[in-house]
Each structure stands twice: as C-alpha cells, then as structure tokens.
Amino acid sequence: MKILNINKFYYLKGGADRHYFDLTKLLEKHGHKVIPFSMYSDKNNPSPYAQYFVNEVDLSRPKFSFKALATLGRIFYSLEAKRKIRALIQKEKPEIAHIHNIYHQISPSILGVLKKHRIPIVITVNDYKLICPNYQLFQHNKVCEKCRKRKYYQCFFNKCVKDSYLASLVNTLEMYFHKAFRFYERYVDIFICPSKFMRQKLMEWGLPQAKLVTLPYFIEEEYCTPLEEKNYILFFGRLSPEKGLDLLISVMQKLPEIKLKIVGEGPERKKLEDYVQKNHISNVQFLGFRQGDELKKIIQKSRFVVVPSSWQEVFGLVVLESFNLGKVVLASRKGGLTEIIREGNTGFFFQNAAELAQKIQSLYQNRKITQKIGQRAKREIKNYNPEVYYQKLMKIYQFVFPSSLRAEFNGAKQSPR
Known part of the structure; x- marks a missing residue:
C-alpha cells in the first residue's frame, strides 16, 4: 500500500x-x-x-x-x-x-x-x-x-x-x-x-x-546492558513552560543533597539557567540536547525520572522511554500520564510541590524500591x-x-x- x-x-x-x-x-x-x-x-x-x-x-x-x-x-x-x-x-x-x-x-x-x-x-x-x-x-x-x-x-x-x-x-x-x-x-x-x-x-x-x-x-523494546546507577535524578524533554520545570527546580532548591540533571533544549532554557545561577542552586545541571545512545546511558544511570508537567499531557512518550530502560517515573497527575503509570506499580504521582519534594526524597533514599519497581515498569512496555x-x-x-x-x-x- x-x-x-x-x-x-x-x-x-x-x-x-x-x-x-x-x-x-x-x-x-x-x-x-x-x-x-x-x-x-x-x-x-x-x-x-x-x-x-x-x-x-x-x-x-x-x-x-x-x-x-x-x-x-x-x-x-x-x-x-x-x-x-x-x-x-x-x-x-x-x-x-x-x-x-x-x-x-x-x-x-x-x-x-x-x-x-x-x-x-x-x-x-x-x-x-x-x-x-x-x-x-x-x-x-x-x-x-x-x-x-x-x-x-x-x-x-x-x-x-x-x-x-x-x-x-x-x-x-x-x-x-x-x-x-x-x-x-x-x-x-x-x-x-x-x-x-x-x-x-x-x-x-x-x-x-x-x-x-x-x-x-x-x-520498540530495548535490550540494554545494565549500567551502574549514579547519584542523580533526571528530567529529559523540551524545556518549555508547560513542562513544569520551574516547579521542579524550586523544589530541588530545598533538596541540596540530591542532584538533578536536565536534558533538552527549548524556549525556557535561558530563563531557567538564569534562575539557577541567580539563586546559587548548585545541585541542578543543564546538559543541553542529547539523543541516541548518549541519552539512553544518561537515563540508565539515573536513579529515577521526573515528569513534572503543568499541562494536561496528551500521552507522555518520555514515560515509555523511561520504562523501556527500567526507570521509575515520578509524574504529575495530569492528562494521559494517568493512563500509562500505575501508582506504586510502575511509578508514582504527585499533586503539589510539598508532595513532589517528599516523594523525591523518599524514592532517592530507597534504591531497592526504585530498582524493583523499575523492573516492573520495564515489563509494562509489552503493552505498547x-x-x-x-x-x-x-x-x-x-x-x-x-x-x-x-x-x-x-x-x-x-x-x-
């Protein structure tokens, strides 16, 4: 055809x-x-x-x-x-x-x-x-x-x-x-x-x-050699207002012991970088645009992935990409995200800044839990x-x-x- x-x-x-x-x-x-x-x-x-x-x-x-x-x-x-x-x-x-x-x-x-x-x-x-x-x-x-x-x-x-x-x-x-x-x-x-x-x-x-x-x-399901996790959590995607990065960065400002890496480009990057620099937030790092195997390795080495969207996500491909590499996703309870993530089984939701901070701390301190749930998330890929x-x-x-x-x-x- x-x-x-x-x-x-x-x-x-x-x-x-x-x-x-x-x-x-x-x-x-x-x-x-x-x-x-x-x-x-x-x-x-x-x-x-x-x-x-x-x-x-x-x-x-x-x-x-x-x-x-x-x-x-x-x-x-x-x-x-x-x-x-x-x-x-x-x-x-x-x-x-x-x-x-x-x-x-x-x-x-x-x-x-x-x-x-x-x-x-x-x-x-x-x-x-x-x-x-x-x-x-x-x-x-x-x-x-x-x-x-x-x-x-x-x-x-x-x-x-x-x-x-x-x-x-x-x-x-x-x-x-x-x-x-x-x-x-x-x-x-x-x-x-x-x-x-x-x-x-x-x-x-x-x-x-x-x-x-x-x-x-x-x-497409990925079959990657497991990589040792490093001490950081991850956001990857477009840096635009609806993605909720302003909220995530403000929360990270109160969690100086946890490092956040941000991968991606977009219209909000300069504004966000200026905010980080002005407020001396040393635990947030911008990596710019990455793709292919380089991006996959960054995801694999993260402790878990955060999707703090402020808008009603149509779907959330970033969640599937994270699941595919065995990563737990902590996401806002918005739009189509609620149809992909199963609370406590393949990931977690938050509804406000206080809950986001609490769950970032809790997940970061429980590596065994995130690894176990990450394995379940990996199995979820067969549904897609x-x-x-x-x-x-x-x-x-x-x-x-x-x-x-x-x-x-x-x-x-x-x-x-």
Whole structure:
C-alpha cells in the first residue's frame, strides 16, 4: 500500500516527530511504500521527495512586516501546499493519507485536495490544536479552557501565544477561519487519539464521537546492558513552560543533597539557567540536547525520572522511554500520564510541590524500591508493542477505505473503536 505520511517537520523536534519517523519505519518494515510530505528545512532528514516539500517559514519571532502579511495567508490556507501535494498525488497515487501536525506551516488546504482525489484521511492528534488556538489548553502557567463554546477571542485577550497580542490575534483569527469552513470536521475520516483523555476532551469540545479512536503510541523494546546507577535524578524533554520545570527546580532548591540533571533544549532554557545561577542552586545541571545512545546511558544511570508537567499531557512518550530502560517515573497527575503509570506499580504521582519534594526524597533514599519497581515498569512496555499498534492501525485504515478496496484487508467492515 502507498501511504502519504504528512508532518510539518521532517526532523526530530519533539515527541510528535519521533512518532512520525517511528511510524514510517514500522510501515516500511511491513512492506508499505511511505511517501513523506513536509516543510523544507536545513535540519531535515534526506528525502527523495524534498522537491515537493513546502518552503520554510519561521514563526518563532512574531513581528509585523510585509513579509509577515504574506506568511499570514499561508497560515490560514496555503496555496503552495495545495499545489505541491496535488503534484505529489499525481505522481505517486497514494491510497491513504496519514496526517500528524500540519497547522501553520502546511495548513488544512491540503485536505480538500486529498478528498478530491478520493484519498481517505487519518489524523493522529498530537496536541490540542483542533480545539485550542495555542494548542496546549494551558496559558500563564495554568490549565485553561476559556475558549470552550468557540470563545477563541479569549486567546487574544489573554495573550495565550508567546505572550504576544500579535501572535495571539493571528492564532485567534486562524481558529475562527478554520472552524467557519470546518476543514477538519468535513474532510478527516478518523482522528486517532493517543489517550482516552484526549478522546474525551475532543468529544467534550464538540468533535464527532464517531470519528474519534483511541490508539496509544508504541515503542520498540530495548535490550540494554545494565549500567551502574549514579547519584542523580533526571528530567529529559523540551524545556518549555508547560513542562513544569520551574516547579521542579524550586523544589530541588530545598533538596541540596540530591542532584538533578536536565536534558533538552527549548524556549525556557535561558530563563531557567538564569534562575539557577541567580539563586546559587548548585545541585541542578543543564546538559543541553542529547539523543541516541548518549541519552539512553544518561537515563540508565539515573536513579529515577521526573515528569513534572503543568499541562494536561496528551500521552507522555518520555514515560515509555523511561520504562523501556527500567526507570521509575515520578509524574504529575495530569492528562494521559494517568493512563500509562500505575501508582506504586510502575511509578508514582504527585499533586503539589510539598508532595513532589517528599516523594523525591523518599524514592532517592530507597534504591531497592526504585530498582524493583523499575523492573516492573520495564515489563509494562509489552503493552505498547509496535506489532500490536500496527495491527490496530491496519483496522483503522481498513475502516476508512472505500468498499472496493477493503477486500485487500480481509474484507469485512468493522469499527476500529
């Protein structure tokens, strides 16, 4: 089968992109031809289809200019993306489109083209962009649902995007435009939600229940030589406001005998480093971006991993990555995290700063407990097996296929839910 796999980034930027590339490998392993469609960037992985990628646009620093006005139209409805995906479809004739993140850089302009060519559309919902202008249901360090009942103007009044009225206005108008034309609601056949929490949230905000399916992410099981644990705990991931690092660092300030290593990059790094330096917090160390075997060794040598998210996590791939290397996870009781971690069996939850401090101390002082629970967490990985994911995904693909093609996938139409 020819599968058009679409994501705005063609390099590893975050968890959604990791899933995008992992899915490509999984589909190719099973003999499918995967055709990428993305945005050009100097950071991109090589691709024979790069000529079809849309031109790069940088939205990291919102400011008013004539160039910004041209970019604005592309965010709402990209004619370039529409033109280029049409050319790619005509060349490759894909049988299904699997979309990940397309907002801003690609836009939903491609959806109508796919439907015109009778290509079924499946979207993996990696964040809350379908219902929230800033895609997080989180602003100014707290969970926020002020935009319910299409009150997207709240995004502008509360400066929910980059703490900027201009950026927030653009996202507000974009949201109203996309909802007015119902691009996603009309054209998408199935929305794949990585957690039950995400599915429930989308239902609450009005997306059609019949199109919502729950399918957690998958991870390839690791078989690593055990490494001796060192005396530190670990955070790894994107350094952004919703990840709760300000809370974690403030707690570590009161636990000087325990060392915290922070792996990752993001917009909050300088602010956090300045805070650590200003307050002379000597037990917090920033390691920057690490990946591959180097990152795995850092995780393996840690005592346990902390996931202090302030927002309602869609899923929590970092938890699976920790489990995979036999590590206990101490996490906030937020969103999809509650579906992965089993309290006292594979990890622990906290609900406030005092409880976080108490559990960090307790776990750090009980190495035997963390090692025992870490072994249980490792066994939990079998529930997120790639082959199980693949079989369930094929049922979803089968469900959205026209009846004339469904015979290739064991014929009978059945609900993926």
